[in-house]
Amino acid sequence: MSIRMRAGRLAGAAAVAAMMLSACTATVDSPQGAGAPADGGDVLNLVGYAVPKAGNNAVQKLWAETDEGAGVSWVESYGASGDQSRAVEAGLKADYVHFSLEGDVTRLVKAGLVDESWKDGPTGGIVTSSLVVIAVREGNPKNIQGWDDLIKDDVTIVTPNPGSSGAARWNILAAWAHAQEKGGSEQAAIDFTTKLFNNIVALPGSGRDATSAFLAGTGDVLLSYENETILARQNGEKLEYIVPDVTLRIDNPGAVLKDANPKAKAWLDFVLTQQAQAEFVKLGFRPVIDGVEIGEVEGANDPSNPFPTPGTLVTINDYFGGWDAANPKFFDEENGIITKIQVETGKSS
């Protein structure tokens, strides 16, 4: 092997490494165009999970047109919600965090980085919202109409791994809520969820991985979020979705850190305005406040009526007693109900 080749390989590896580094942290220029903040300009650090990036960027543009947000430049980092939360806990600089699960903010409260009162705002700390939906292949060849069709013998399911992906837990709990509502007992829910797991053919690492696996041909059904599915359809992917009669509302929290730049609080207030929520709506999120004008949402089943109200919409707080109660009960590594079902169904097949 020639030295030149070896050097070429090294350079290639270095380039890949540099690309990956720069992908992790990107600086968004302020609309004034300055890469570095102008004199006295504020810099806000946003750390979040990957899905709402486009929404946040759109809202940042709107905010920059207001007196409060003018001249603010952003340093952003997006990744898996749990990883991002652990990174902030370990010292990654953040003024504002936007995660997919409340527990990821709770971690920062325990670490003393976020004030305990973070849920006292008008929306209880929630900045974006969606629903658990059932995604199917184009034309719905297996004629899936709701949860009960998922436990038929010839249906195969993909859903992210509730162990490694905290966000995947919404999907499983939505199925649980349906079975408990219909069967009237916890045992009915256990039976249903066991049958559901028997039909699961893949548990990819994250929601996005699950979508990739489904689009690559795995499974008849993908358990997903309404916004994730709408986004996939906006990107031209061929899939359809059903809003089930009973489903779970997904609540994504946002919080300002204790020692954040004071502008961060103004930003959070702006995120909760009708104007800002309308930007998230365009990307398939449901608004977290009333009175947001919902126009056409491209990618929705019916773009002119994008957010049909399900028959029974349960929430993690009202139905499951919040994540603090649901996590140990369902997902404890030893005794969690879902963990046990997962092992049980793994044995039998």
Added chain:
Amino acid sequence: MTDSLETSTPGPDRTPRFRPRAVRSRPRSTLTKSSGLALGIAVLWFSILVLIPLAVVVGTALAGGFGPFLSTLTNAQTFAAILLTLGEAALVTVVNVVIGTIIAWVLVRDKFPGKRLLEIIIDVPFALPTIVAGLVLLGLYGPRSPIGIDVANTRAAVFLAFAFVTLPFVVRAVQPVLEELDPEVEQAARSLGASGRQTLTRVVLPALAPAIAAGAALSFARAVSEYGSLVLISGNLALRTEVTSVRILTYIEGGQGAQAAAVATVILIVALLVIVALDVLQRRIARRG
């Protein structure tokens, strides 16, 4: 430290074999200023990158005593993941030893069109981000496979992903050694009456053994730690296709750092044992020459 490192470092001026013990263990310094500096840099760098992080992992695992350690390992799901990961990694390593050596042989000894291209492409698995590799593998050998091979969500998928990311190790370890190995030595062995088989086992293999072992060790160690390329194609099904890195991630996501470190420690210990065993085996074969 200087002493122990120096005496255990094999080199051209290695301590003669029959030197009396007392002399060998006496502290002495043959280090020149510059080689001392180099050793210092090596030890510092190695400590920052390897020794300290590994010590932290083992320390975290043992911080709570052996109780959590044992409960982690007796967890059926975790134990199945450890067995699967080690088994598939061992299998892939054996395959790599055979196929990797053959590829290296072909690259060094044969001339054929496309050789330069193959030479370069061998290294692609090193450079490709593993999640991209996973997507490609799923596209090619998943449910929509254009060639009709669907291994998605089976143990074969784990093997496939491991094989993909570890292919270059044995090839790249054996290749330079084979380049140095003069074909005339083999011809001499043949002309002195050795059979083809004898030439292979007595002349060629002993010379290649250290390189093959080094490649095998790297390949095993890389496989047991793999995550990115297989999360999409293996399906991560409990007790069936779930590997240890997914278990570790699950523990971390659940806030159970000690359990995550315990699984990692088991993998580290097994990897260490395998590397030592390969070294012993390699010395045996090399001595036969």
